[in-house]
Amino acid sequence: MLPFAPAAERNKDAIRDVLGPHLAERRRLLEIGSGTGQHAVHMTGALPHLLWQCSDLADAVPGIAARLDAEGNDRTPPPLALDVAAPPWPVPEAGAPDAFDAIFTANTLHIMSFAHVEQFFERIGEALARPGILAVYGPMKYGGDFTTQSNADFDAQLRARDPQSGIRDFEVLDDLAYGQGLTLAADNAMPANNRLLVWHRGAS
Template sequence: MLPFAPSAERNKDPILHALRPWLETRARVIEIGSGTGQHAVHFTAALPHLVWQCSELPDAVEGLAARIAQEGSHRTPPPLALDVAHPPWPVPAHTSPDAFDVAFTSNTLHIMSFDHVRHFFVRVGELLKKGGLLCVYGPMKYGGAFTTPSNADFDAQLRARDPLSGIRDFEALDGLALAQGLELRDDLDMPANNRLLIWELTT
């Protein structure tokens, strides 16, 4: 049986709807932390020009690979084993013809330490083509405040499990992005108290 995430099933259509205008002129996507692969399969079926490279932690890549092999296509190559905190990432250089136009991640930054979040932004800044996009989906805080009581409860659950995890401040993420030459292009309200942040590499 393939791994299945109910949350990915619920959010795949809203995310696709929000991303579609940004992806129409961009072809090569890397997803950091692809989980079950449901997003990759759904998005490439809806947008047939996309090549979607999945990735996941080495100890979790097997289930992802099973879905890609069973439900993917030639536009979803075998997933990469990738640990955010352990460079170099096994990806093409930003100067390569195979470099990525888009980096996407969903519901990952709040389950890693902030040190790993820093690594994430540095590596993404290094791998994207100029004009490439970083798209981050998940819950956020603004000005240190949670957007809803349920997000505050979720943050407490995360920190009880791992004190280094937790919902991230938008301002902190935007600062990390700016340090890599990524400028905010959109901050979209999404269902279930989530956001979709889109940055563009301008340097």
């Protein structure tokens, strides 16, 4: 049986509709923490010009590979084993001709420790082509506050399971992105109290 995430099934159309236009000029996307591969299949079905490279921790790779074997296409290459906290990432450097010009991650930054979130942004500085975009989907805090009580409850559940995890502050993520030369281009409200943040990296 293929791995399946109900949340990915619920959010995939909204992500396609909001993220799709930002990917019109992009050609090679790296996804961090692909989970089940559902987003890769859905997005490459909608965006026929885009290569979508899945990646995740090694334990998740066989399940993603099974989904891509069953439902993928010639723009969903085999998933990479990639731990954001284990440099160097097994991807081309930013200046390479085949560097990724888009990086996407959904519902991962509140699962990782904050130290890993910092490493995520540092590695993106090394890997994201110019021009390029970074897109991050998930729940966020603003001004230190949760946007809803349900997000506050979710954060408490996350921290009870793993004290290092938790919903991140938009402003902190934006600072980390800025530190890698990325400028916020869009902050979209998404279903179920999530956000889709998009940063741009200029051509040089």
